[in-house]
Every structure is written in structure tokens, then in C-alpha cells.
Amino acid sequence: MKKIILALALATAFSAQAVEYTQVQPDKSAINFTYKQMGVAVDGKFRKFTSQLNFDPTKPTTAKATFEVELASVDTGAPEGDQEVAGKPWFNTKAFPTAKFVSGAVKPLGGNKYEVGGQLTIKGKTQDVVVPATFTPQVNTGVFDGSFTIRRADFSIGEGSWAKFDIVANDVVIKFRITANSK
């Protein structure tokens, strides 16, 4: 019995390792954010983003990912909030319609954990970021989960009267879940 289980486990492991995940499923993926407004956590999300992904669990260091988020698709939970953050002091979507993440070095941390280095560009400003992510293989698909924190001031998000952090905090946590099918 033990041998059979071992054989099954190996077979499963082998079949899981033999695939490359490239087809991101937008309807099963989400990019959300959380920030603090006068100490109160408030959630929002981006409805639209495009992506390119190549991830082979057997060769994680060669993995590549590019995400481009349509900033005007922001959902802050209030229409006036959506309008405000699209404007000049925040994202200035007319001049900078998208935010872009381009992966660099991918470091396997053991198990299903990875550390994805990369560059994040918002509003014409680029910052190096390190994104911890977990990968969960499922039947024919794989799910990437993770979160990282950016400081909005690093990207000049919220200028002028919003520049102080007493009302809207500097830290913004970006949370994502990306579901990708194998080829």
C-alpha cells in the first residue's frame, strides 16, 4: 500500500512538474489593495489588467511575469473616490493610464514559496519591489497568491492636499491572486 501511495505521489509530482503555466484566467484572478484611512482599513480593487506569464515549477528561476494594470478600472468602493484617484493628484490616468510590474529574479524559498523580484512602475516612477508569492497547483491550473506593501509617496500617488499621511496612510498593501492554466 505504501508503495502505491509513493508511486502515486511521484506520478502526481511528475505530472505537476511537467507543465508550464502561461494562460492567466482574468475571471479567476484579482488584484486588490488595502490602505488605512484615519486608522481604518479600507479595501479596493482593480477590475482590469493584462498579463504575460511563464512559470514552470521545475525551473522557477526562469519564470517571467509582466502585469499591466488599467488604473482607471480602480474600484475604491465609492464613485467619487474612483473619480478622485483617477485625477492628477493621484494616478493621473490621462498621462499614465497603466501601472506595470515586470519580474526580475525569482528565488524559490522551498515548498511552494517564492520570492519574486521586479520593477513596479506607476505614474512614471519605477521602484524595485520584492513580492513574496505562493504557488498552489490544482487540476490543469495553478494559483499564485501573495501580497506586498508599497508606499504611495514613492510613486507620487496622492499629491497636494493628500500628500500628508494623517488621513490616507502612506502604506498600501497590494494583494493578488492569479489563476493560470497550463498550456
Place this chain on the structure above:
Amino acid sequence: MSYTKTAKALHWLMAALLFGLLALGFYMQDLPLSPEKLQLYSWHKWAGVTAFLLVAFRLFWRLAHRPPALPASMPKRMQFAAHAGHLLLYGLMIAIPLSGWLMSSAKGFQTVYFGVLPIPDLLDKNKEIGDLLALVHKSLNLLFIAVLAGHIGAALKHHFIDKDDILTRMLPKH
């Protein structure tokens, strides 16, 4: 016969607080989004929670300390109207902060008392329910303003036309 000192203090404290809350509520909703607007919303919520706590204590106090009777000279139907009006005032003083709290939850902006004490969200974020509760909150406040106008008008009528002690017995030095 007069009210207890505590009942009088609660009456005038809440009168000041509720006028402030009404004015702030109607003022802030038309402001363009700004840090000041978000600050005012937070202050409004904190003041609203305070009003709810005060009315809860006031109800408890009222049940424990019977208020003075209405003048025997008042016709029965006027006495009934006075009691119904006070019942409505208490009902609205409870319902309005509750609707504001539920609206905040449904709109996804949790109420955190003075920025430190989170008040649990009873409702999940839901745009339709949030918009509906905003309408409920506003409608209840419009009704409250109408009942308040009746309350103040009746007190003045008692004082200047009926010349009884209905108004003065709520004053501090009566």
C-alpha cells in the same frame, strides 16, 4: 415637579450634539472629495456613536426616573400627541445612528470610534444595500427635523401661549 438634573443635562447636551450632527451631516455630503471631507465623515461617525451611547443611557435614566406629568389642563388628545411625539423622537434617536452605522458597513468604510475602537460590521460590503441605507439614513433625518420642529414649536407654544411650565421645567434653574 421638575426633571432630574441628569435628565436636563442629557436633554441639552444631546440637543447641542444632535444639531451639530445634523448640520455636519447635511454639509459634508455635498463637499468635493478632500482630506477635510474624510476627516468630517470620521468626526460625524464618532459623534453619532456618542449620540447613540447617550440616548441609550438617557432611556435607561428615563425608565428609572419618571418624568413629571403633563399639565392636567392639557386636553387628552394633546397629551397623546405629546407622548407620541416623544416616542418618535426616541425611536429616531436610536434608529438614525443605527442606520448610519449599517450604511458605513455596507459602503465598506468601517466605523472605528475615535479611530481606535472598531465597531463590528454587521453587514458585508454591498453597493445596493449601501445606497439604500444612505437613503434610509437621510429620510430618517428629514423626518427627525420635522419632529424636532414640532417639538420646539410645541415647547414655545406652551411657554408663550398656554403660559404653563412645560418649557421652563426643562431649564437648569427651575
